[in-house]
Amino acid sequence: MGDGRWRTAGSALLRVVLVWAVSTLTMLVLAGILPDFQLQSADDSTTKIAFTAAWGAGAFGLLSALVWPVLVRALLIVPALVLGLLVFFLNGSLLLVALRLVPDGRGAVAPETAVVVAAVMSAVASATSTALAVRDDNAYRRRLSRLADRRRRRSGTDAGRSGPPGTVFVQLDGVGHDVLARAAEQGLMPIVAGWLADGAGHRLTPWRTDWSSQTGASQLGILHGSNHDVPAFRWYEKETGDVMVSSRPASALELQRRAIARTRDGGLLTVDGASRGNLFSGGAEQLALVLSMAARRGKGRRSRAGYFAYFSDPANAVRTALSFVAEVFREIGQSLAARIRKDTPRIKRGGLYPFIRAFATVVERDVVVAAVIGDMFAGRTAVYADLVAYDEVAHHSGPDSRDADKVLARLDRSLALIAKVAEHTPRTYRIVLLSDHGQSPGETFAGAYGLTLKDLVRAGCGLPVSRRAQRTRSGSEARDAVRIALHRRPVEEGDAEHRTKPSDPVVLASGNLGLVSFPDIEGRASRERLDRERPALLGTLANHPGIGFLLVRSERHGSVVLGRGGEEVPVAELEDGKGPLAPFGPGAADAVRRTDTFPHVADIMVNSMYDEATGRVHAFEEQIGSHGGLGGRQSRPFLLWPADLSAPVAPGTELVGAEQVHEVLRRWLRECSGPQVPIVRSGPADEADGTVEAAG
Secondary structure: OHHHHHHHHHHHHHHHHHHHHHHHHHHHHHHHHOOOEEOOOOOOOHHHHHHHHHHHHHHHHHHHHHOHHHHHHHOOOOOHHHHHHHHHHHHHHHHHHHHHOOHHHOOEEOHHHHHHHHHHHHHHHHHHHHHHHHHOHHHHHHHHHHHHHHHHHHHOOOOOOOOOOEEEEEEEOOOOHHHHHHHHHOOOOHHHHHHHOOOOOEEEEEOEOOOOOOHHHHHHHHHHOOOOOOOOOEEEEOOOOEEEEOOOHHHHHHHHHHHHHHHOOOOOOOOOEEEEOOOOOOOOOEEEOOHHHHOOOHHHHHHHHHHHHHHOOHHHHHHHHHHHHHHHHHHHHHHHHHHHHOOOOOOOOOOOHHHHHHHHHHHHHHHHHHHHHHHHHHOOOEEEEEEOHHHHHHHHHOOOOHHHHHHHHHHHHHHHHHHHHOOOOOOOEEEEEEOOOOOEEOOOHHHHHOOOHHHHHHHHOOOOOOHHHHOOHHHHHHHHHHHHHOOOOOOOOOOOOOOOOOOOOEEEEEOOEEEEEOOOOOOOOEHHHHHHHOOOHHHHHHOOOOEEEEEEEEOOOEEEEEOHHHOEEEHHHOOOOOHHHHHHOOOHHHHHHHHHOOOOOOOEEEEEOEEOOOOEEOOOOOOOEEOOOOOHHHHOOEEEEEOOOOOOOOOOOOOEOHHHHHHHHHHHHHHHHOOOOOEEOOOHHHHHHOOOEEOO
8 A cells, every 4th residue: 555655656756757857848949949038148058058947947837836726716707718818928927937036037038938938838748747647547547536536525425436327418509410410420420429339328319499499498498497488599578678688698597597487496407416518507506607607796606617627727728728729720711711612601700700619619618528527526416518619610611511520520529538537437427418409501591682681671661771781682672562562652772761660670580580579569569460550561571582481469360370472370270291381390380389379479480481402591690500490400409318218208209399308308317316306495585596405
């Protein structure tokens, strides 16, 4: 026992010395290359120069280990994107301090050069340390074991690998069933392919989303068991005048509160759970990058602590920062290549988008994966993590593009890391892979027809439209149709309009689903009132070639679905494969009927056209890979689970809706860990912010 401890200590000391030596050599090489970096005076000998480099490298390493975690914790209030950019400058500052600690002041470096030197040294030290750990498998296993033991002692538990298994749910945002199957078959995702191989112990099945095929509705249903009254990614609420947007912290917190009030349950992760990179908490106490918790003050800010756990290691910080910069240039290069190839469809990808993409594909991925690994070392019962990289890239490059395929390959490597770590955790883990929706390709509505949905709605209401839309054929036709319906002569561009205009409609887009609301009409507007006050609107929308169908309320027939050529079907009589919903496949009728019951359904719900032959839709946003409505692969995500868990549904039965997925995941948690502890509410204050406590 004693000999083993001495060998372990000696091995650790040897690794420290080797990393120090490599860092010293790196500093010497950089001093010889960079003109603004010096380690010597005019009469210094080689020995003195080497001593200066060794001292500087040692001081820099020590400062990184001691000061860096304090700096990161102090900067948790800084937005993640800004923190990622600050990494370089903070590291450079530590190097400047380290050189000032060198005796006789031999070390000198320009501030801008210090940033480069510090980044290179951190990267080299990280690579050296990793290589040494990889070569020593026993040391690697001991390190994991010590970390797991330390976390278990801190939490007061000691289940061991003989206890009930835990479950890790990894959500690949936006990856449809068909995309995952293709990526596995073509070798883009070898880990997934291995799980799906005969006898490998995993099963793959698709499931069908609700009409609102987007993360807000799907993840709320999956984590909290209810996505009632979530008609889209964004919608207008007349009683308050607010626009709810699923990606806004305040809106996400309110949606979470409503779901908890409806289900009287804290969520999927209430018992010993962790929520990582999600829109909603799922009732978890352990949070990192959870949007709904970012809206809270005080303890709600724990969500940012996920950054500290990752960036407190300077090597992690530098590696992620370098990858961030590389991803920015990768996006710029891929965008330029797409323009040179004249790929179609194509949208603009300039401005801040390269930085947004880099955050989603690098920073968010690295922090979330590190948090999941920490949860597994801690032996937590249930972990749910969302990796958004593919969804972000597919929106702008297309769901089947080479850019998106490369992201899938990198996500597979993240899955491989999680699977490898599961071999060393204090309890066994089952890994469940799933997605919240897919994506459907297609040119944008504006790109195909020269005007936005808002332009078309305003034209149908007799309101002025943008000059850009007026110069297009579609815009001109729509404008003239409105004037004819209002018994006014068509006018040339620039003619003045002298009439009383109705209040502007609120037009919102969620992928290929559009929502039109009229603030001046109390409650849900009826078709009859719209026909009286805006006689051209419904006909203009329903007969447009880029629109598939409309949902509106009728005073005489209840809600109705409108299609081209005056086709009208009461919602109660809708059937799959018939009428305006014919192209949209099985389940479309039920999805529309369910959404029609929501209190905040828009006055007019607009779904774009869908081409069955090509799978194309038209997004009402600037996206060539979209989701949010009905039509194609966006409504067909996947569920990949270990075969020793029960089947999600009975043979021959389809898994439908995020709420049903929630029930399946709950059942699997019971199968893994036994009955879940019921929750009790701690009082009105907790109910107000959507938190609950576990009994016992």
